[in-house]
Amino acid sequence: MVSYLINKKHRDDSIINLKDVDGYTFKPKASKKGNESYIKVKEVKIVDKDMIDKILSMKFDKLFKQVVALALHVVNDDDATDSDTEMVLDEVELVREILLNRYQKFLRYEKEQLFLKKLRLIENEMRLKQVQIKQKAIYLEHQEQMNRGRSR
Numbered sequence: 001m002v003s004y005l006i007n008k009k010h011r012d013d014s015i016i017n018l019k020d021v022d023g024y025t026f027k028p029k030a031s032k033k034g035n036e037s038y039i040k041v042k043e044v045k046i047v048d049k050d051m052i053d054k055i056l057s058m059k060f061d062k063l064f065k066q067v068v069a070l071a072l073h074v075v076n077d078d079d080a081t082d083s084d085t086e087m088v089l090d091e092v093e094l095v096r097e098i099l100l101n102r103y104q105k106f107l108r109y110e111k112e113q114l115f116l117k118k119l120r121l122i123e124n125e126m127r128l129k130q131v132q133i134k135q136k137a138i139y140l141e142h143q144e145q146m147n148r149g150r151s152r
Helices: 049-076 082-103 109-150
Strands: 004-007 014-017 024-026 044-046
Touching: 024 049, 044 049, 049 082, 049 109, 082 109
Parallel strands: none
Antiparallel strands: 004 014, 024 044
């Protein structure tokens, strides 16, 4: 299917092939209500830079809130294991890769750096939690050895 845009604001009513226009393309979710009166849209291409920035910021915020909730659960859990922190670090890396590979060419540089800084903060907290877990394991192992040594 070929898509064209007729630009009526110009005097010549120029026709533009939408395949040639740079923009952010996404597939909107279908309505769950089953109401057939709406127009079915398969794909949307946005070319306005400000609108792209706002849409991608909303998408990133949604992903970021999920990672923050997961990180808070691990940080506040006293029985968290090293595998829990690794899982959060993997999620942070996944979100970072999405940001750098999919959204980077559409976001403003300042906003991209802000998002990366937020991800680095979560990553640093998870690294600190990993160190605490390892220190706790070493301490418990040392206590266990001390108790075994005295029982002889």
